[in-house]
Each structure stands twice: as C-alpha cells, then as structure tokens.
Amino acid sequence: MNNPSNGFSTYATIFLLLARAFTLVSVVSLLAYLFYYGFFSPLSGIPGPFIARFTRLWLAYHGWKGNLHSVLSDVHDKYGTTVRVGPDEVLTTSPEAVKTIYGMQP
Secondary structure, three states: OEOOOOOOEHHHHHHHHHHHHHHHHHHHHHHHHHHHHHHHOOOOOOOOOHHHHOOOHHHHHHHHHOOHHHHHHHHHHHHOOEEEEEOOEEEEOOHHHHHHHHOOOO
16 A cells, blocks of 8 residues: 555545645636636626625625725715626616616616
C-alpha cells in the first residue's frame, strides 16, 4: 500500500489529487460566476453600485447598519429610476418600468 518513493500512502495521494481537483473546479466556477454576472447577465446594462453586480451583501450590511432606506434613496439619486441592487435584482420607482419588467398589458 505504501509508495516507497515519497512516503505517502496511495490513499493520501488520491486525497491530495481530489483536493486539488476540487479547488480547481471551485476557482473556475467562482470566476465563471463573477464574469457572467459582471458582464454578460441580461441585467448588466442596468446601472447600480459595482458590487451589486456580484452580491447582495452590501444590502445586508446597510440593513444591519440601519441606513438601508437612505442608501437606496442615494442610489436612486445617483443612478436614476431603475437601479441594479443585486446580481439578479432590480429596484425601480417608475410605473412604466414596472409594466416593462412584469410584461403587464393595459
């Protein structure tokens, strides 16, 4: 069972190879996620804070801090009526945008 050339057992070698493969797959998946949501998502053309392209953690932080209402007001003042606030989340203050987003027909 032991490999005399390097002192590791066969199981330890297999475990190390699996750990490296898992790490590689994890890093590639993370990069693909960041690349897609940052630049190729259908929402990528909607303005908003840069961090909002990738995560909602900034919303959670401001909610925990207690100033989310003022931050969202500031974001709307800076970026307009329709703002991207998460990787797949948009906020709007425009009734026309609500009709477009939800496909409502009069």
